[in-house]
Amino acid sequence: MRTNECDPREQPGLESKSSETNYRTFFETIEDLVFVADLQGTLLFTNEVVGHKLGFTREDLQGKSALELHPPGNREAAIADFTEILAGTRRTSSLPLCRKDGTELFVETKAWLGKWDGKECVFGISKDVSKELESQAMLNSIFQNNPALMAISSIPDRRFLDVNEALLKTLGYRREEIIGRTSGELELFLDPVVHDSITHNLLAEGRFRDLEVKVQARDGRILDGLFSGEVIESAGKRFFLTVMIDITARKKAEIQLEETILALNESTAKANSLAAEACMAVQVKSDFLATMSHEIRTPMNGVIGMTGLLLDTELTAEQIRYAQTIRTSGESLLEIINDILDFSKIESGKFELEILDFNLETMMEEFADSLALRASERQLDWNCLISRDVPLALKGDPGRLRQILTNLAANALKFTTSGEVSVTASVLEESAGDVLLRFSVKDTGIGIPPDKIDTLFEKFTQVDSSTSRKFGGTGLGLAISKELTSMMSGEIGVDSEVEHGSTFWFTVRLAKQIGASPGSPSVSTGFDGRRILIVDDNPTAREQLSNLAIALGMSPTTAPDGPGALVELYAAASENARFDFLLVDKDMPGMDGTLLAKAVRSDPRFEVTKSVLMLPLSRAGERTSSVQDGIDASLTKPVHRHDLKSTLEGLLTSNRSETPAHGTVPDSQGGARNGSTAEKSHLRILLVEDNTINLQVAKGMLKKLGYSAETASSGEEALYALAAMPFDLILLDCQMPDMDGYEVARTIRNDRTGLLERHIPIIAMTANAMQGDREKCLASGMNDYIPKPIAPDVLARKIEHWSRNRNEEPAISHAPSPAPTESGAFLSIDSFLERLTGDTEMATAILSGVPEAITQQSDDLILALARGDRAEVKALLHQTKGMCFNTGCTNLGNLMMSLERILPDLDHISNRVPLLRTTVVSTIEAIEAYLETAGQDPEGCAPAS
Ligand code: ADP
Numbered sequence: 038m039r040t041n042e043c044d045p046r047e048q049p050g051l052e053s054k055s056s057e058t059n060y061r062t063f064f065e066t067i068e069d070l071v072f073v074a075d076l077q078g079t080l081l082f083t084n085e086v087v088g089h090k091l092g093f094t095r096e097d098l099q100g101k102s103a104l105e106l107h108p109p110g111n112r113e114a115a116i117a118d119f120t121e122i123l124a125g126t127r128r129t130s131s132l133p134l135c136r137k138d139g140t141e142l143f144v145e146t147k148a149w150l151g152k153w154d155g156k157e158c159v160f161g162i163s164k165d166v167s168k169e170l171e172s173q174a175m176l177n178s179i180f181q182n183n184p185a186l187m188a189i190s191s192i193p194d195r196r197f198l199d200v201n202e203a204l205l206k207t208l209g210y211r212r213e214e215i216i217g218r219t220s221g222e223l224e225l226f227l228d229p230v231v232h233d234s235i236t237h238n239l240l241a242e243g244r245f246r247d248l249e250v251k252v253q254a255r256d257g258r259i260l261d262g263l264f265s266g267e268v269i270e271s272a273g274k275r276f277f278l279t280v281m282i283d284i285t286a287r288k289k290a291e292i293q294l295e296e297t298i299l300a301l302n303e304s305t306a307k308a309n310s311l312a313a314e315a316c317m318a319v320q321v322k323s324d325f326l327a328t329m330s331h332e333i334r335t336p337m338n339g340v341i342g343m344t345g346l347l348l349d350t351e352l353t354a355e356q357i358r359y360a361q362t363i364r365t366s367g368e369s370l371l372e373i374i375n376d377i378l379d380f381s382k383i384e385s386g387k388f389e390l391e392i393l394d395f396n397l398e399t400m401m402e403e404f405a406d407s408l409a410l411r412a413s414e415r416q417l418d419w420n421c422l423i424s425r426d427v428p429l430a431l432k433g434d435p436g437r438l439r440q441i442l443t444n445l446a447a448n449a450l451k452f453t454t455s456g457e458v459s460v461t462a463s464v465l466e467e468s469a470g471d472v473l474l475r476f477s478v479k480d481t482g483i484g485i486p487p488d489k490i491d492t493l494f495e496k497f498t499q500v501d502s503s504t505s506r507k508f509g510g511t512g513l514g515l516a517i518s519k520e521l522t523s524m525m526s527g528e529i530g531v532d533s534e535v536e537h538g539s540t541f542w543f544t545v546r547l548a549k550q551i552g553a554s555p556g557s558p559s560v561s562t563g564f565d566g567r568r569i570l571i572v573d574d575n576p577t578a579r580e581q582l583s584n585l586a587i588a589l590g591m592s593p594t595t596a597p598d599g600p601g602a603l604v605e606l607y608a609a610a611s612e613n614a615r616f617d618f619l620l621v622d623k624d625m626p627g628m629d630g631t632l633l634a635k636a637v638r639s640d641p642r643f644e645v646t647k648s649v650l651m652l653p654l655s656r657a658g659e660r661t662s663s664v665q666d667g668i669d670a671s672l673t674k675p676v677h678r679h680d681l682k683s684t685l686e687g688l689l690t691s692n693r694s695e696t697p698a699h700g701t702v703p704d705s706q707g708g709a710r711n712g713s714t715a716e717k718s719h720l721r722i723l724l725v726e727d728n729t730i731n732l733q734v735a736k737g738m739l740k741k742l743g744y745s746a747e748t749a750s751s752g753e754e755a756l757y758a759l760a761a762m763p764f765d766l767i768l769l770d771c772q773m774p775d776m777d778g779y780e781v782a783r784t785i786r787n788d789r790t791g792l793l794e795r796h797i798p799i800i801a802m803t804a805n806a807m808q809g810d811r812e813k814c815l816a817s818g819m820n821d822y823i824p825k826p827i828a829p830d831v832l833a834r835k836i837e838h839w840s841r842n843r844n845e846e847p848a849i850s851h852a853p854s855p856a857p858t859e860s861g862a863f864l865s866i867d868s869f870l871e872r873l874t875g876d877t878e879m880a881t882a883i884l885s886g887v888p889e890a891i892t893q894q895s896d897d898l899i900l901a902l903a904r905g906d907r908a909e910v911k912a913l914l915h916q917t918k919g920m921c922f923n924t925g926c927t928n929l930g931n932l933m934m935s936l937e938r939i940l941p942d943l944d945h946i947s948n949r950v951p952l953l954r955t956t957v958v959s960t961i962e963a964i965e966a967y968l969e970t971a972g973q974d975p976e977g978c979a980p981a982s
Contacts, residue, residue, distance in 0.1 A: 069162050070091075070164075072162070074159045090165060118132060130148075144166060145166050183280075186204035186283065187281075195277055197220075198276065200212065209255035209256050227259060243268045247263050247265055249263060250262045262284060262285075265281075267279075335731075337367055341371070342734030342737065346741070380513050390433070392433060400438065401421050408446055412450055412458060416653075417453055418458070420581055421581065423461075437525070440518075440521065441529075441543060453483070455481065458478065462476050472549060475544050482538050484533045485535070493531065522544070526546040529541070567590070568593075569591045570616045571583060571586065573595075576597070581676075582681075585678050600627070617646065617689075618685060619637055619647070619649070631650065631667075635667045636667075647670070648668050649671065649672055650668045650671045651673075651674050652671055652673060653674050720840050721765045721766075722767070723764045725781065726802065728868065738832055742829065753776055756781065770801075798840070800822065801823065803825060863926065877971060880971075881968055892957065895917070914933050915937065917929070921933060
């Protein structure tokens with residue numbers, strides 16, 4: 038220490054004056070206060086620090102008593118202290134010194150006897166400790182006032198030497214109960230090992246940090262603490278300083294937080310499972326609707342089809358009226374079912390558009406045909422026009438586009454009693470990749486009041502409540518159309534005037550097929566330069582026919598009526614530029630088409646001109662087909678490009694003296710547009726259908742259309758028939774037990790035996806028209822597709838098309854809009870029995886084994902799913918599906934089939950396990966109920982005798 042280093046007693050032999058000078062110099066270098074006083078206490082020397090710290094000048098101190106440097110109240114104590122120090126019984130004095138201004142300076146003073154100027158003197162050296170005291174006081178205050186629990190204890194036994202207020206207060210002890218004791222004695226730590234391990238750590242490491250401990254208060258309360266400790270040194274001694282933060286509240290909050298998180302997790306899991314259940318409910322709802330819709334559609338096929346056949350038999354007027362009512366009611370019921378199904382799909386977000394390559398003209402022709410009969414029965418002019426700049430090779434959902442058109446046009450026909458309904462398609466915008474088309478459906482009907490227009494496109498909205506009574510309908514058609522147009526990036530709207538008619542319009546954006554020619558297909562060179570005169574009172578029809586003629590390479594002239602046509606004819610004759618063809622509408626005011634044709638025929642100048650009469654569908658049978666009438670051929674309105682082309686081609690090659698070569702009229706059903714009865718009767722059709730009612734209906738329809746057909750009621754039977762005799766076309770049911778239609782088609786297309794005609798046109802007939810099923814039909818090698826219930830005109834068109842175009846590519850665009858999935862009851866006992874030719878005994882015997890089998894297989898399936906064994910899942914789905922369909926467990930079979938479709942996605946299948954379970958349970962219940970009524974013990978296996 039500096040004081041010791043400066044102790045003159047440790048510098049022997051310093052007695053001379055020079056040595057005193059050396060002392061002075063030395064003392065001035067010291068930062069402490071240095072005093073030299075004679076034995077009476079009179080100051081002989083002070084260093085500069087004394088003057089500086091106490092505020093005295095050297096003169097003030099000259100001759101002053103050292104005692105006077107102590108506050109008056111301490112002077113006696115000072116005498117006592119210094120006496121003891123000089124006697125060697127005390128090391129230091131802690132008495133403060135007094136500044137000139139009376140304030141105190143805290144010092145630690147040492148003193149000793151020595152020689153100064155050769156005389157015995159007292160040396161004193163005071164160290165200014167005011168800063169240390171201050172920081173000690175501060176530390177003490179921190180210690181005492183700290184909210185953490187603090188203690189100082191002895192090493193190594195850790196007896197408490199001091200503790201702060203927080204510790205006393207928190208643990209509930211009085212100071213005297215703690216001081217001198219150990220935490221072990223007080224049983225402070227709940228775990229007795231903690232005390233020892235803390236001591237061990239402190240001794241070994243000198244410190245430890247943030248140990249979580251449980252501490253017991255005096256009253257038994259248990260506290261959570263975060264404990265830290267350190268070895269500290271003070272006045273040459275070592276102590277333990279320990280600090281504990283009370284984290285009881287934090288712990289509690291943590292626990293609460295954990296509980297909250299746990300509860301949250303539980304709630305989330307619950308919400309997830311509720312959401313999953315909700316999803317399942319939506320799934321179940323949509324499955325139910327699909328099932329129900331199929332269930333209704335299948336018998337409706339029978340009802341509508343049979344009514345059609347009934348109407349062709351000898352009936353009284355009253356019976357005809359009844360039968361017609363049955364048919365129209367059945368048809369509107371079907372429309373309603375389809376609307377509801379579509380809407381429920383849209384609402385559950387399950388509605389998806391297909392993207393297919395399609396030809397707009399073909400789609401529009403089919404659409405026009407589908408409403409032609411209705412229009413002509415109502416004696417309305419019905420026209421469809423595609424502007425010439427509209428690209429025809431497009432990509433999109435032709436089925437849904439046609440659905441919008443049908444909704445709007447069917448409404449237009451429904452709400453129009455006289456005049457016309459015309460549909461037009463035109464281009465609004467076109468880029469290299471896509472086109473924005475505008476379709477409009479214009480009628481001359483009742484119109485819509487302006488105040489009703491805003492709500493018209495909302496669901497279940499009709500202009501007035503009497504509408505549905507008078508006209509039927511659900512008020513869903515426009516709402517569905519709106520959704521569909523918006524899905525196709527378009528808009529929908531209406532302009533209307535009460536009693537003058539309405540124009541419903543909508544836009545859709547469609548992609549163009551890559552590499553396709555921009556507009557109509559290439560023209561037929563056979564007509565190049567041919568002149569055609571088109572006569573129709575309807576301007577839309579004139580434009581449409583002109584477009585067709587131009588597309589075929591002809592140059593058309595148009596006239597709005599008979600006299601106008603004659604003017605054109607005479608003018609042409611005078612220029613020696615006669616018309617090759619006269620295409621004339623039968624129904625025109627004034628001079629009708631027949632009269633005009635007659636007039637032309639009677640004039641030898643027009644000998645080269647061949648006349649084609651256009652008839653509305655419902656009056657096609659009225660045609661006078663003799664050459665004397667001046668008519669060379671006839672066509673059904675609206676006229677199709679293909680029909681116009683083949684009719685005119687026929688006329689070019691035929692002799693006028695013969696009966697009409699082409700363009701034979703459709704029958705009264707408006708089914709086949711062309712094709713003679715003789716041609717029809719030669720067409721060898723194989724009709725494959727396992728359902729007897731459906732078989733009867735289809736057979737009856739074919740007969741009525743002039744066709745005869747061989748029948749087969751299963752896939753195998755169909756293959757035998759094909760191997761045994763030649764056929765021109767197959768109408769093939771898709772869903773059949775054992776070997777379904779897809780398999781039949783694949784077998785035919787892949788035949789290597791040479792027994793089967795591999796290229797025969799195959800048309801699918803199915804109610805199973807979920808998205809993707811059309812592709813399934815085409816993928817299995819079929820050419821086309823007819824939805825059930827079968828519409829006679831669709832059937833006629835498809836047969837006509839494929840019997841003429843057997844080498845054509847499959848007609849994706851000919852495909853109708855999707856219908857619901859095929860589905861059935863949990864136990865379709867009737868069809869099952871049907872397949873067993875009504876053998877109930879055999880049915881009960883087979884069915885009694887089914888519950889166990891499906892339980893086992895569904896359990897195996899669930900296990901395979903859990904293992905993620907895709908191959909096993911696939912095998913089980915296939916096996917169970919086959920068994921279900923074989924035994925009439927249609928719903929379960931359908932479920933298996935739908936799971937097969939999503940097969941790569943095992944998670945998706947796993948999500949449907951609850952549905953699988955409920956379907957299995959319901960299937961078993963249905964089987965047990967049947968077995969019970971059949972007198973069979975559901976547990977047993979023996980069939981009822
Ligand atoms: P609905 O099944 O009742 O026809 P829609 O949604 O297709 O349902 O039509 C809703 C209503 O809009 C119809 O009931 C009718 O009141 C009115 N409406 C639709 N189209 C026409 C139209 N072309 N002329 C007059 N009113 C129409």
